[in-house]
Amino acid sequence: SSGINAEYGGLYCGGCQDNADGFIATGEPAVPCCTQDALDSISESIYELIADYSNIATSIEADLKAAVEASGVSTEEYEAMKEVATEQLGCIEETYDTLSESDCA
Numbered sequence: 001s002s003g004i005n006a007e008y009g010g011l012y013c014g015g016c017q018d019n020a021d022g023f024i025a026t027g028e029p030a031v032p033c034c035t036q037d038a039l040d041s042i043s044e045s046i047y048e049l050i051a052d053y054s055n056i057a058t059s060i061e062a063d064l065k066a067a068v069e070a071s072g073v074s075t076e077e078y079e080a081m082k083e084v085a086t087e088q089l090g091c092i093e094e095t096y097d098t099l100s101e102s103d104c105a
Helices: 002-008 017-028 033-070 073-102
Strands: none
Touching: 017 073, 033 073
16 A cells, blocks of 8 residues: 555655644644534535445446546556545544544634
């Protein structure tokens, strides 16, 4: 996974996540409660969209893969991009969880 991150560069996992998590861990300054509320609302909306559209995404996977391959991207590259996206979302979710559990001001 770290090789894939290096290939795509400028992603959240790794240094950026470490910096964000370190900032949150200090609690100084505390994250504004309105920021936590906004992030909670955004997160809830994203989870609802994922639930609503996961079946659609599954049903168009073959068509999407065919379109990507027709544009010159190999199956291996396509799968690697999906892996990177999944990993990045996981890291963002970890930071969100840390942030939502921290004290706010």
